[in-house]
Amino acid sequence: MTPYDIFPLQHLGDEFIGFIVLLALSSERLLVIMTILPATADNVMKGPMRSGAAAVWCLFVAGGQQALMPQLHGAFLVITCAKEAVIGLVLGIAASTVFWAAEAIGTYVDDLAGFNNVQMQNPSSGTQTSLMATLFGQLTIASFWMLGGMTFLLGALYESYAWWPLGSFDPVPAPLLEAFAQARIDMLMNMVARIATPMMAMLLLVDLGLAFVSRSAQKLDLMSVSQPLKGAIAVLIVAVLAGSFVSEMRGQISLAGLAQQIKQLAGH
Structure with missing residues (x-):
C-alpha cells in the first residue's frame, strides 16, 4: 500500500465516524422516549437492547440527514x-x-379496599x-404490545421529524406547552375517575x-370482615372488568392518536 492509498481510507474512516455520530443523534429522541x-x-x-433497537429503528432517519454531518461538532452538536x-x-x-393512569387506578382501588399497606x-x-x-x-403493558x-x-416519532427537523431550532410556543401539560393532566385524571368510579361505588356499597x-345486629362484629370482603370484591371486579378496561382504553393504550396530539403541539 502506497502513502497515496492511505488518504482515501482516512477519509472513509472520518465519514464512518461522522455517520455514527449522526446515527446516535438521530436515535436520541427515541432512546429518551423508550427510557x-x-x-x-x-x-x-x-x-x-434498548439502545440497539433505537439505533436500528432510526437508521434510515440518519440516512436522510447526511447533509448535517459537516456541522456535527462544537456548539451545534x-x-x-x-x-x-x-x-x-x-x-x-x-x-x-x-x-x-393505569397504575394510579390500581393504587386508588387498593386504597379503597384497605390494602395499600401491602407492597x-x-x-x-x-x-x-x-x-x-x-x-x-x-x-396495560401487555395490551400495548x-x-x-x-x-x-x-x-x-417519524412524523415528529417533519415537525421538528433534526437541524432546526425553532422553539415551541410557551402557550402550546402549557396547553399540552394541562391536557395531559386532564387526561390522566379523567381516565382514573372514569375507570375507578364503578369500583369505588361497589366498595362503598359494601x-x-x-x-x-x-x-x-350489634352483637355481630361485621366490620372486622369488612377489609377481607372488600379485597375479595375488588379482585372480582377487576377480573370481570379487565376486558372492559382494555376495550375502553384501547385507543389510549395503543397510542393511535399520539401523532395527532403531537402535531397539535407542534402547531401544524
Whole structure:
C-alpha cells in the first residue's frame, strides 16, 4: 500500500465516524422516549437492547440527514443533543400517560379496599407499588404490545421529524406547552375517575351494607370482615372488568392518536 492509498481510507474512516455520530443523534429522541415509557423501561428492555433497537429503528432517519454531518461538532452538536432530549422527553410523557393512569387506578382501588399497606416490587419499574397497581400496570403493558402500540409510537416519532427537523431550532410556543401539560393532566385524571368510579361505588356499597347490618345486629362484629370482603370484591371486579378496561382504553393504550396530539403541539 502506497502513502497515496492511505488518504482515501482516512477519509472513509472520518465519514464512518461522522455517520455514527449522526446515527446516535438521530436515535436520541427515541432512546429518551423508550427510557421513560414503562413498556420499554429498564426492567423490561435492558440498556444495550434498548439502545440497539433505537439505533436500528432510526437508521434510515440518519440516512436522510447526511447533509448535517459537516456541522456535527462544537456548539451545534451540544445544542442539538439538548434539543433532541427535550423533544424525546415531551413525546415520552405524552406516550406514558396511560400507563401512569393505569397504575394510579390500581393504587386508588387498593386504597379503597384497605390494602395499600401491602407492597410488592413492580417488575416493570423496579419500585414498590401496591398489588392492584402492579396488576393494572402489567395489563396495560401487555395490551400495548398486543395492540401494536409500538407501531403507532414509531409512526408518531417519524412524523415528529417533519415537525421538528433534526437541524432546526425553532422553539415551541410557551402557550402550546402549557396547553399540552394541562391536557395531559386532564387526561390522566379523567381516565382514573372514569375507570375507578364503578369500583369505588361497589366498595362503598359494601361498607354501607355492613354498617346497616351491624347496626341491626350489634352483637355481630361485621366490620372486622369488612377489609377481607372488600379485597375479595375488588379482585372480582377487576377480573370481570379487565376486558372492559382494555376495550375502553384501547385507543389510549395503543397510542393511535399520539401523532395527532403531537402535531397539535407542534402547531401544524
